[in-house]
Amino acid sequence: MLNGDSVKLLLSDILSRESMSKLEKYVELINSASVKFTQAVKFLNEIKISEARSAFTEVVKMLDESGKYKAMLEDDVAKTRLDPGFKEEILTLINMIDDVGDMVKEASREFTILPFLEIPIQLRSGLVNLSRVVSSIITHLSDAITSFINGNYSKVEEILNKVLVLEEEADQLELENRALLLTFSEKLKPYAMQLLIHDLNELLENTADICARTSRRIKLIILAWLS
Numbered sequence: 001m002l003n004g005d006s007v008k009l010l011l012s013d014i015l016s017r018e019s020m021s022k023l024e025k026y027v028e029l030i031n032s033a034s035v036k037f038t039q040a041v042k043f044l045n046e047i048k049i050s051e052a053r054s055a056f057t058e059v060v061k062m063l064d065e066s067g068k069y070k071a072m073l074e075d076d077v078a079k080t081r082l083d084p085g086f087k088e089e090i091l092t093l094i095n096m097i098d099d100v101g102d103m104v105k106e107a108s109r110e111f112t113i114l115p116f117l118e119i120p121i122q123l124r125s126g127l128v129n130l131s132r133v134v135s136s137i138i139t140h141l142s143d144a145i146t147s148f149i150n151g152n153y154s155k156v157e158e159i160l161n162k163v164l165v166l167e168e169e170a171d172q173l174e175l176e177n178r179a180l181l182l183t184f185s186e187k188l189k190p191y192a193m194q195l196l197i198h199d200l201n202e203l204l205e206n207t208a209d210i211c212a213r214t215s216r217r218i219k220l221i222i223l224a225w226l227s
Contacts, residue, residue, distance in 0.1 A: 009226045010151040014086075019076040022069050023149060026094075029066035030101055031142035033059045037104055038135040040111065045128045049116055056108035063105045070098050089221050096214040097145065100138065103207040107131075110200045115193070120184045123197065126177040130170060130204045137166045137211045144215050153222045160215045170208035177201045 012020050040055035077090050116124060140163050147155040181188075181197055188194045 008151065008153070011149055011226075012151075014082065015080065016076065019073060019080070020149070022073045022076065026066055026069040026073055026097075027142060027145045027149070029062050029069065030097065031139070031146075033062040033066070033101065033104060034135060034138040034142055036062065037108065037138070038132075040108070041128060041131040041135055044111070044116060044124075044131070047117070052116075053112045056112045059108040060105050063101045066101055067098070070094060086225050089217075089225065093214070093217055093221065096210065096217060097141075099210050100141065100207065100214060103203060103210060104138065107134075107200060107203050107207065110196065110203065114196055114200065118193070119197065120180075120187060123177065123180050123184060126173065126180055127197070127201065127204075130173040130177060130201065133166055133170045133173060134204050134208050134211075137163055137170065137208050140166070141211045141215055144218055148218050148222070153227065156215075156218055156222060160219055163212050163215045167208050167212040170205055174201055174205035 011023070015023070036055055036059045040052045040059065043049075043052035043055060074091060074094060077087060077094070080087065082090075119127075140159050144156050144159040144163070147153070147159065178198070178201065181194065181201070185194060188197070
């Protein structure tokens with residue numbers, strides 16, 4: 001049972017060593033997928049389409065593997081004797097992290113089927129720039145989760161501020177890409193191409209949003225339960 005005293009608590013004080021190990025492995029896979037996603041976006045920017053598709057495929061594989069640890073971790077937390085409110089907070093956080101992974105996985109899949117070279121260069125650049133920002137946000141989120149696990153709560157606050165700035169940048173880039181999509185709509189045939197670009201653009205922005213919300217959730221858990 002957690003209490004309201006001023007002593008800083010760590011997750012390792014509350015969860016078992018086995019659960020912490022699974023959590024760390026889960027976060028490690030999410031972070032590795034983020035690094036690979038960044039590499040894939042770099043390949044896209046360099047018009048190395050085959051290499052990009054291969055990297056995006058690896059992202060999907062990593063995130064599929066992370067799902068196994070997520071399931072085991074949820075089972076561990078559900079069985080742990082904790083304050084029900086805190087248990088719910090941890091399970092919600094795990095699901096939010098999983099949502100980030102699902103969105104990155106879906107974006108990676110869409111990138112593998114998108115005929116990238118057939119897109120006007122302005123739109124290509126817009127999608128790459130948005131992907132870069134989203135990749136950076138995911139990396140920051142991974143750092144925030146690691147800091148959370150290690151009890152470095154002041155760093156979580158520092159990272160959250162960076163994530164919020166990047167989220168605003170992602171919002172602006174998403175809006176600019178939508179405007180470009182309208183500008184080039186007549187040149188994008190078939191119509192399914194427009195839908196694919198629109199959905200990918202929106203998916204990337206939503207990924208930035210869920211990363212920001214997850215970072216804020218970590219901060220609230222610290223303030224409400226661990227400080």
